[in-house]
Amino acid sequence: MNENTKVIKGRTGDWEMVLGLEVHAQVASKSKLFSGAAVGFGAGPNEQVSLVDAAMPGMLPVLNRFCVEQAVKTGLGLRAQINLKSRFDRKNYFYPDLPQGYQISQFDQPIVGEGVVSVERDDGTTFDVRIERLHLEQDAGKSLHDQDPNATYVDLNRAGTALMEIVSKPDMRTSEEAAAYVKKLRTILVYLGTCDGDMEKGNLRADVNVSVCRPGDYEKFRATGDFKHLGTRCEIKNVNSYRYIQQAIEYEARRQIEILEDGGKVDQETRLFDPTKGETRSMRSKEEAHDYRYFPDPDLLPLVLDPAWVKSIEETLPELPDAKKARLQSQYGLSAYDAGVLIIDADRADYFEAAAKGRDAKLVANWVTNELLAKLSAAGTEFTNSPLPHTDIAQLVELIENGTISSKIAKEVFEHMWAGEGRPAEIVEKRGLVQINDTGAIEKAIDDLIAGNPDKAEAVKDKPQALGWFVGQVMKATGGKANPGTVNELLRKKLGVE
Amino acid sequence: MSLTNLTLKAAIDGLAAREFTSVELTRAHIEAIEAARGLNAYILETPDKAIDMAAKSDARRALGEAGPLEGAPLGVKDLFCTNGVRTTACSKILENFVPTYESTVTSQLWRDGAVMLGKLNLDQFAMGSSNETSYFGPVTNPWRAQGSTKALTPGGSSGGSAAAVAADLCLGATATDTGGSIRQPAAFTGTVGIKPTYGRCSRWGVVAFASSLDQAGPIAKTVEDAALLLTSMSGHDPKDSTSLDIPVPDFTQFVGKSVKGLKIGIPKEYRVDNMPAEIEKLWQDGIAWLKEAGCEIVDISLPHTKYALPAYYIVAPAEASSNLARYDGMRYGLREEGANLTEIYENTRASGFGDEVKRRILIGTYVLSAGYYDAYYLKALKVRRRIAEDFDNAWTQCDAILTPTAPSAAFGLGENSNDPIAMYLNDVFTVTTNLAGLPGLSLPAGLDANGLPLGLQIIGKPLDEATVFSVAGAVEKAAGFTAKAEKWW
Numbered sequence: 001m002n003e004n005t006k007v008i009k010g011r012t013g014d015w016e017m018v019l020g021l022e023v024h025a026q027v028a029s030k031s032k033l034f035s036g037a038a039v040g041f042g043a044g045p046n047e048q049v050s051l052v053d054a055a056m057p058g059m060l061p062v063l064n065r066f067c068v069e070q071a072v073k074t075g076l077g078l079r080a081q082i083n084l085k086s087r088f089d090r091k092n093y094f095y096p097d098l099p100q101g102y103q104i105s106q107f108d109q110p111i112v113g114e115g116v117v118s119v120e121r122d123d124g125t126t127f128d129v130r131i132e133r134l135h136l137e138q139d140a141g142k143s144l145h146d147q148d149p150n151a152t153y154v155d156l157n158r159a160g161t162a163l164m165e166i167v168s169k170p171d172m173r174t175s176e177e178a179a180a181y182v183k184k185l186r187t188i189l190v191y192l193g194t195c196d197g198d199m200e201k202g203n204l205r206a207d208v209n210v211s212v213c214r215p216g217d218y219e220k221f222r223a224t225g226d227f228k229h230l231g232t233r234c235e236i237k238n239v240n241s242y243r244y245i246q247q248a249i250e251y252e253a254r255r256q257i258e259i260l261e262d263g264g265k266v267d268q269e270t271r272l273f274d275p276t277k278g279e280t281r282s283m284r285s286k287e288e289a290h291d292y293r294y295f296p297d298p299d300l301l302p303l304v305l306d307p308a309w310v311k312s313i314e315e316t317l318p319e320l321p322d323a324k325k326a327r328l329q330s331q332y333g334l335s336a337y338d339a340g341v342l343i344i345d346a347d348r349a350d351y352f353e354a355a356a357k358g359r360d361a362k363l364v365a366n367w368v369t370n371e372l373l374a375k376l377s378a379a380g381t382e383f384t385n386s387p388l389p390h391t392d393i394a395q396l397v398e399l400i401e402n403g404t405i406s407s408k409i410a411k412e413v414f415e416h417m418w419a420g421e422g423r424p425a426e427i428v429e430k431r432g433l434v435q436i437n438d439t440g441a442i443e444k445a446i447d448d449l450i451a452g453n454p455d456k457a458e459a460v461k462d463k464p465q466a467l468g469w470f471v472g473q474v475m476k477a478t479g480g481k482a483n484p485g486t487v488n489e490l491l492r493k494k495l496g497v498e
Numbered sequence: 499m500s501l502t503n504l505t506l507k508a509a510i511d512g513l514a515a516r517e518f519t520s521v522e523l524t525r526a527h528i529e530a531i532e533a534a535r536g537l538n539a540y541i542l543e544t545p546d547k548a549i550d551m552a553a554k555s556d557a558r559r560a561l562g563e564a565g566p567l568e569g570a571p572l573g574v575k576d577l578f579c580t581n582g583v584r585t586t587a588c589s590k591i592l593e594n595f596v597p598t599y600e601s602t603v604t605s606q607l608w609r610d611g612a613v614m615l616g617k618l619n620l621d622q623f624a625m626g627s628s629n630e631t632s633y634f635g636p637v638t639n640p641w642r643a644q645g646s647t648k649a650l651t652p653g654g655s656s657g658g659s660a661a662a663v664a665a666d667l668c669l670g671a672t673a674t675d676t677g678g679s680i681r682q683p684a685a686f687t688g689t690v691g692i693k694p695t696y697g698r699c700s701r702w703g704v705v706a707f708a709s710s711l712d713q714a715g716p717i718a719k720t721v722e723d724a725a726l727l728l729t730s731m732s733g734h735d736p737k738d739s740t741s742l743d744i745p746v747p748d749f750t751q752f753v754g755k756s757v758k759g760l761k762i763g764i765p766k767e768y769r770v771d772n773m774p775a776e777i778e779k780l781w782q783d784g785i786a787w788l789k790e791a792g793c794e795i796v797d798i799s800l801p802h803t804k805y806a807l808p809a810y811y812i813v814a815p816a817e818a819s820s821n822l823a824r825y826d827g828m829r830y831g832l833r834e835e836g837a838n839l840t841e842i843y844e845n846t847r848a849s850g851f852g853d854e855v856k857r858r859i860l861i862g863t864y865v866l867s868a869g870y871y872d873a874y875y876l877k878a879l880k881v882r883r884r885i886a887e888d889f890d891n892a893w894t895q896c897d898a899i900l901t902p903t904a905p906s907a908a909f910g911l912g913e914n915s916n917d918p919i920a921m922y923l924n925d926v927f928t929v930t931t932n933l934a935g936l937p938g939l940s941l942p943a944g945l946d947a948n949g950l951p952l953g954l955q956i957i958g959k960p961l962d963e964a965t966v967f968s969v970a971g972a973v974e975k976a977a978g979f980t981a982k983a984e985k986w987w
Contacts, residue, residue, distance in 0.1 A: 051599060055824040057592065058579045058601060058703040060738050090820050092866070094843055101823020152839075154828070293866035295875060298710035298817050300739050 020170035025195040026203040033162035034061030045155040053160040055099035067162040080115025097141035110135035130169040175249035179242040205240040232266040248273040332361035355390035396424040501526040502666040506723035520569030524552035539662040542617040551613040568611030573668035576617040588632040591850025601703025619658030627924040629657030631854040640665040640983035643948035650908040653683030660687040670718040678928025681940035685903035685953025688942040696935035697742035700735030708814035725749035753971040758792030763896030767803035787976035800888040810929040812878035819862025903940040903953035
């Protein structure tokens with residue numbers, strides 16, 4: 001049994017949850033999947049709509065090669081099979097924000113097949129989520145129901161935008177794992193440059209499949225692949241934050257358990273998560289489910305990829321998070337945790353690597369992942385927009401390394417750097433923060449201190465832990481600039497502490 | 499002789515020889531159209547635009563910039579979107595639709611100097627074989643049986659195109675063919691029509707019926723005229739993913755070319771029950787003519803032919819049911835109000851589509867539905883594959899195939915309109931080429947006992963319109979078909 005499975009206590013015994021996700025990622029592309037219309041956030045309603053997007057009579061789709069390249073790149077990044085032949089199908093249903101009356105999608109021949117994503121839990125352990133498939137499809141427009149009490153407005157700017165639907169197998173067992181998976185997937189997509197990962201704008205959103213079962217059932221499912229061992233699943237549509245994903249799952253699992261414990265049965269259905277109430281509610285049942293009447297889109301030829309083209313894409317793949325993490329650990333001797341924090345986005349890792357050149361890498365990693373990251377997060381910005389260039393962090397660490405300043409002083413210097421007072425060396429110079437390494441000056445301070453406190457100097461011989469008081473006093477007397485190592489060493493000698 | 503009696507080729511030659519101007523030629527056609535309104539071939543006349551285009555054409559010619567169709571007035575089937583000119587597909591749902599774009603095919607005609615006379619009637623959304631499903635009423639065939647005044651169908655769906663060409667209301671017309679909609683009307687009106695290889699003509703800007711079957715093509719007075727028009731209409735269009743990126747030859751150079759040594763296949767499966775003896779005889783005449791011209795006649799078998807019509811009437815409605823989903827009253831076209839969204843959809847589509855269109859949407863929706871998809875749609879796709887293989891096999895034995903175009907001559911308006919199956923049977927000889935994507939041409943080859951025209955069909959290999967035109971040219975020459983509908987309108 002997976003020790004990470006969370007047992008949910010019920011009245012009738014223990015339960016576990018089984019989770020699978022369908023993540024919709026908007027393809028980073030300047031134009032739409034089948035029309036030349038621009039893609040962009042913030043344009044006025046219906047300003048980015050071509051004749052094709054509006055489904056005018058006689059208009060035809062033409063596949064955007066760049067979007068295909070992005071999907072292939074993503075597939076390679078998910079260590080998945082690239083299907084050299086795939087097909088586009090029509091998914092038929094009526095809705096005002098779907099101008100064609102069908103969505104062009106890929107039904108039984110997706111462009112990308114099975115793959116795997118390695119995901120880190122918060123405690124640093126990892127688990128694999130198997131990818132079932134990735135397919136390309138068009139997004140719909142937006143229906144605006146809140147503009148007029150008697151009318152719905154439709155904005156077709158998003159209609160026809162390319163989406164990648166990435167379907168996982170039911171390999172997640174806790175809501176934390178589900179969120180961690182989406183985080184990791186997002187990191188990979190952003191590394192690849194195939195999706196901007198902006199969840200607030202809805203450019204990355206998840207449909208979450210939740211079911212519950214008794215302990216042991218999941219293992220039977222994994223051994224046989226037979227879904228009969230699992231409970232009936234409900235699909236929660238369009239959840240667009242990590243927090244909501246977790247909340248929705250927790251609520252939904254509880255809801256299903258209560259139904260089952262009351263002797264009822266879970267209906268397979270599509271549900272919506274209401275973030276204000278923290279609840280899921282029924283959207284449509286299996287009986288009400290649409291018959292989408294999928295069939296091959298006769299306006300488009302089967303998509304056939306040249307293996308050489310796929311290979312050329314593979315050759316241009318950037319270093320992906322897992323590889324980068326392993327390299328940071330081996331090349332710089334970083335801890336798994338620090339490496340994990342640094343690889344969350346590629347810019348962060350790049351910043352670190354630039355700053356670490358010729359410096360104590362672990363020390364640089366500490367400064368980058370602690371002080372600087374905290375400041376940037378508080379300022380709501382990221383490493384690409386850091387007001388402090390990597391050369392400043394490198395210089396700060398150099399000053400520590402060569403003994404010019406102590407780590408403690410460095411923190412003070414850092415505050416001044418962040419306040420925009422200049423480069424670290426200038427600040428140290430200007431503010432007179434250079435460490436006192438002069439033994440004579442420190443010795444004098446120690447001698448004065450012992451002379452003024454003979455009883456304490458006597459007591460410390462039996463109680464060496466009281467040495468700290470002396471250190472503090474010496475530092476105080478030197479304005480914090482005394483080299484702490486030297487202070488310690490001299491104190492021990494003069495006080496006779498081993 | 500009136501200017502409207504000229505063939506397209508003769509008219510272009512006359513324009514080139516400065517015997518008359520495009521404005522004169524166009525005006526003669528406008529007058530003929532006005533005098534023939536009883537035929538209901540044009541549902542929209544654009545005389546001002548025509549004269550304007552003709553004047554510009556004359557100006558170009560004066561500058562020595564004449565295109566291959568310079569100054570030739572043509573009619574346009576109202577399935578082709580025309581920029582700023584109402585395009586209805588002869589439906590109520592698009593009754594007032596004015597496109598802001600021009601179909602690729604028509605834009606190529608205008609590029610080559612042609613002049614637009616107006617928009618031609620058709621079966622609603624090209625669904626029909628008699629032009630009777632048009633929201634604007636049926637077209638009347640200019641031909642009548644000898645001694646009869648009974649109104650006959652010009653066939654469909656390109657009934658307006660065929661009637662306009664037959665009645666000299668244009669020098670040629672655009673048409674489309676999904677299951678025979680160019681060739682059957684051509685056969686019923688004594689005109690020439692060709693559906694080229696699927697992908698020859700761009701479908702961009704043509705209101706879609708069944709995307710995998712729809713092809714544009716011309717209806718014309720002679721084989722040479724058809725070749726002239728098809729040359730201009732064809733060509734790769736990056737806006738249509740199914741358009742073929744293959745050079746287009748000048749098809750006219752193949753008309754009149756010797757057919758000596760060509761092998762002509764005669765498929766035994768096209769000898770259907772109850773086929774009129776006159777059609778069988780015409781077929782034999784065609785065989786004899788080609789033999790005389792030096793062709794070798796080969797008996798061939800296309801064993802899956804009998805499944806073609808049922809397969810067609812599954813695939814075409816399936817695609818149509820999806821293609822016509824966009825007519826929902828939301829963005830353009832007819833909108834009928836309702837208490838909620840579903841009612842708006844229901845009211846709009848109930849009111850906007852005619853019965854035949856609704857029938858096909860329902861059939862198409864049914865065959866794609868869960869539980870029926872495999873038995874109908876998927877099976878039909880398999881049949882389609884078998885039919886294409888039949889032709890692949892045939893091409894190992896012959897260079898072109900000769901068949902009748904339609905199982906009867908033009909029938910009376912109203913005669914089949916309550917019997918969809920009888921109506922669908924009109925397509926029995928023509929649907930196979932749509933299913934297999936092959937070029938097919940119909941040309942008039944004789945008259946039946948009532949003096950009504952009958953057509954023969956020549957089917958070619960994929961992209962081998964050249965041979966089709968050569969064979970058609972030979973049959974045309976041998977048949978010496980010169981009959982015209984006697985003017986009564």
